[in-house]
Amino acid sequence: MLSLLLCAALLQEADTLKASVVSTHKDAPVLRPLEEVHLGGRKAAPVLLSDVLRRFTGVQIKDYGGAGGLKTVNVRSLGSEHVGVFLDGIQIDNAQNMQVDLGRYSTQGLEGVALWSGAKALRLQSAKEYAGGAAVHLLTAAPQSDSLLLRLRGGSFGTLNPSLQWDKRLGPRIAMRLGAEYLGSNGRYPYQYFDTTLVRENGDCRALRLEALLSGQTGRGEWRLRLHGYGSQRGFPGPVIRRASGFPLSAERQEDRDFFAQGFWTQDWTGRYSTALRFKLSSSYTHYDTHPEKNPMAMPYNIFYRLRSAYVSLSQSLEVAEKWYLDLSADLDGCTLGSDVGQFVSPRRGSVFAALSARYQSDRFRAGAHLTWMGAADSFDKHQAGLWTREDASRSAWMPSAGISWNAATWLEIDAFAKRSYRLPTFNDLYYSLMGNASLRPESAFQTGFDFRAHDESDALVWEVRVSPYYNCVSDKIVAIPTTSQFRWTMLNIGLADIVGLDVKGAFNRSWDGWNAGVTIRYTFQRALDHSSPGSLTYGNQIPYIPLHSGTADASLGYRGWTLVWEWSFTSERWSRSANTDDYRIAPWTVSDLVLTKEFGGRLQLGVRVSNIFGRSYQLVQGYPMPGRSIMASISYSPF
């Protein structure tokens, strides 16, 4: 039910335009999402998850390029470690580095994607969700009726991406879904290296994703069980640097095997009391090999990491009086990291999250106040070199947050929130060989913001304008600092960043005589300043990789099953360092994509996407050029 409700909330603002009335019943979150997009289940043309997220306001995607390149999401300059990615309300996490590679998740089977900053506060949400900074929600709808969906996408860089999804009703109250997806790409794309054109090598990727879903209803509840397997093999092309002509840039390979089982059960017991139970078991294995026999410049590493975790969460919600709700959620999480790296201390972490939330929700006004506690205890093997004499460490933090949402007029909604959250130091921060510092404190993020939304819907024109100013402060930021030798670094809580930002969005959609035309413009201003060390060269400079201005513009035109969409993005100049000098300047860029789709009677859909149509050369991450012009064709067919 939880995800159904999320979807319901989502569908109301589907495509941001068909929004009409924001739900005011108890199942709406206190705050509206910053962004949400309805992916339309079986109809929409296949797109990459990172392609969806990079169009959102306030979002910076770090993309190392190509199908196999790491793709992470940063919201409002908090840093990707503060952004939780949730699949059906359960966090996809990674205690090793707290970064979720969006490239490993597909939009196949997704009903929608939504982005929240601050105190979302939805009934029966998990304590981890109260604890996180910003949240990206990937929502799947339960299989409803028997259906089969076949898709094939392919094109430039030898990309081949077939997938299938089979839904089957097994009984009146139970249904299943089987999904499979393969992604193959040779990753060979030309890029501009000053005045010569070179080809990216060793950027190939092969990945297989398998998924099984069981979903059912109980009397007044709903449950779901998901099995997810992912295996991949990819090359790391490495940063583009000057290298002697006889030596390759990189021969490094990575192999992944991820598996998880997760599920939830939500039950409404009396109409006033309801519970949600969630669990997740996961195992993720990563193997790196730098292949020194192919590259004499490579560090000789041939190592693996294995991360295992178990998670269980119980949320309870009680309607204490009319329009007044009290929620109590508690999560338990345990994980271990194993590796064959030398002197590895095999850290283990147990953590507890508990959240108490009080909410008032009426038709025109919603308010919530929440208090979350996080406690984590680490234990690890004694370091062979004795770098850490302690063999355990514990950390805890209180995280208050509050939000209000007021429908000031039929056409105007105003939200406001404030939130303090902490992220735990990652295993890499703490225990990385010759680098970690076992006594780190959690990194703190304070967020506060307003959101003004004006909208109107008539038969002829649907429009929405949103203006969202905010202030964030990330303190006790974990930063790698060298010690007395360049071979021995340490991590310290010394970073401080102040972020003042403004998100603006305008969306307009008009329909007439079978035609439909829409324009959506998004603009983000972020002044994210490094205030770590007063008096230093970098004090008061823009932090790395955050542009002052960025935005997107989408224009679409539809007629009789034909849809043409033009997507344009721009990012102003950025710096790869806090030193905002010419040496570290990354040039501004604009990129345009064109998508043409045609639907035939709801069963068959053809699509073509031309990315970077003007073949601009640009980089999201310094040293990692992005592909130039590319073309992908897709076909979706649903026989039943």
Next chain:
Amino acid sequence: MKNQTLTVLCCALLCAACSKDYDPVPVPSKDSSLEGPKQDMTWLGKGPRKLFVLNEGGMGSNNASLDFLRFSDGAYVTGAFRKMNPGIAGGLGDVGNDIAVRGDELWIVVNNSGIVEVVSAEDETEIAAVQVPTPRSIAFDDKYAYVTSWAGAFASGSYDDKGNYTIVDSSNPKGRVYRIGLGSKKVEGSVEVGYQPEGIACSGGKLYVANSGGISSQLPPAYSYDNTVSIIDAATFTLSRSVEVAVNLKSVWADGKGAVYVTSMGNFWDVPTGLYMFPEQDPSKVGRVGSDAVKPEALHVSCSCIHDGTVYCLGTGNEYEWSVSHKYYVWSFTPEDTATGKGRCTFYPQEFSGTPYGICVLDGGADTRTLLVGDAGDYFNPGTVSCYPLDFNAGEKSWTVSAGVCPGHFAIW
């Protein structure tokens, strides 16, 4: 129509937002047109012309850079290699690791680019770029440049007649010293040394190579540092012997009067850093530097240099404490008897905080020694080069200029 309107709108937005393009830098005929903040260097006298500073840059960031301090007018010029060689697309490259002057040539070791770059000391224009796998440090004799290489840490190989490099063995983790002809600017052979060789010095027909084992310490089965100095006979270019000194060796200095110095970085845990010496005549007589008054344990080495037969070091007392900012002190050692390893230790009143990364002594004679300290800052953003007087007569010579990322290596021309 709608799309067009939007294009115009967006272009306007973009132009307002961020358009700022830079003109390509014109090629100066000579580097005299390059300017920078000026220091008073008149006290140095007429001998030396330039001080070159190599900024290592960050691994994978391709931002190694070459600065110089021109003594004639005291200008500190940054990014000289890129400015004088605009045609070399990748600039100096990725991770500069050592520089040295030989005649009117400056040799620059660019570690992660696999290149030893030879430029004119006169105007920094490229003379040759020699391919050497993971080169670390450089030394010269009359005929050759000798470059230590971690090649063996990763894989060892050989060059064929056409200069192509072929990997022969990727399981052998030992490093090598490559020999480059001073005239030919080509690799003319190599010899195997210890694990991950770092510093190298040439004296009396012998090459002294400090082996660190920095990578071996992270690898199975032994997980241990190297502790040897490899001694190579230059004439035959063969390994003549190995001498055990201390773990994790870094720099080698030969004073040309019969003493060879080696610094150890310790193991970052219970073996501290230190300065060791042995006589060229009998390398087995290795001793840790100290004096009757100063115990060797009290002498720490984070970075070092040699000037006029004296080794200067910067060290810090609380080496194993990672979570505090360190105070560094300066000391020097001058040998009195090479055979016994005894000598004179001098401590200077200067104290440094921050993250000193490399040092160099400038001496104009008549008690005007000054110490140049490259400070790496956070190792990520550009660091600084500072000048401090060591002698009273050097007086008010202190200054600080902004350099590149990780300024750590100096050479005087």
